[in-house]
Amino acid sequence: MQLPVSKAFVQAKIERDKEIQDIFRGKSDKFLMIVGPCSADNEKSVLDYIERLYKIQEQVEEKILIIPRIYTNKPRTTGEGYKGMLHQPDPLEKRIWKLELKQCGQCM
Numbered sequence: 670m671q672l673p674v675s676k677a678f679v680q681a682k683i684e685r686d687k688e689i690q691d692i693f694r695g696k697s698d699k700f701l702m703i704v705g706p707c708s709a710d711n712e713k714s715v716l717d718y719i720e721r722l723y724k725i726q727e728q729v730e731e732k733i734l735i736i737p738r739i740y741t742n743k744p745r746t747t748g749e750g751y752k753g754m755l756h757q758p759d760p761l762e763k764r765i766w767k768l769e770l771k772q773c774g775q776c777m
Contacts, residue, residue, distance in 0.1 A: 688734060698732075705738030715739055 691697040704722070709715045719737055726735045 689736070692734060700733045701736065702733055703736045703738050705740070709739045 688697070688699075689701065692699050692701045706718075709718075718739070722735055722737050726733075729735070
């Protein structure tokens, strides 16, 4: 599924990609800093984190390019645990489903 984005967003992406390429190719003296948690499972916390990084980026934009690395697709556990924001936005969803199954088993 693709979501529509504005022309301004597309242009900003093109400019950011070029800035990153220039750093990798040595055309820019900026330091590239990729930062972020291993995984994220709370939308509000992710947005707060991005806002904080943006404020820091504004202060160091002449010397450092900060790229947030936030992996919302990674499960925080393996097996039966919470599957992560992308696959299971509501961490209680699976627990509720299991509880319903257990309840149904008791009714039979």
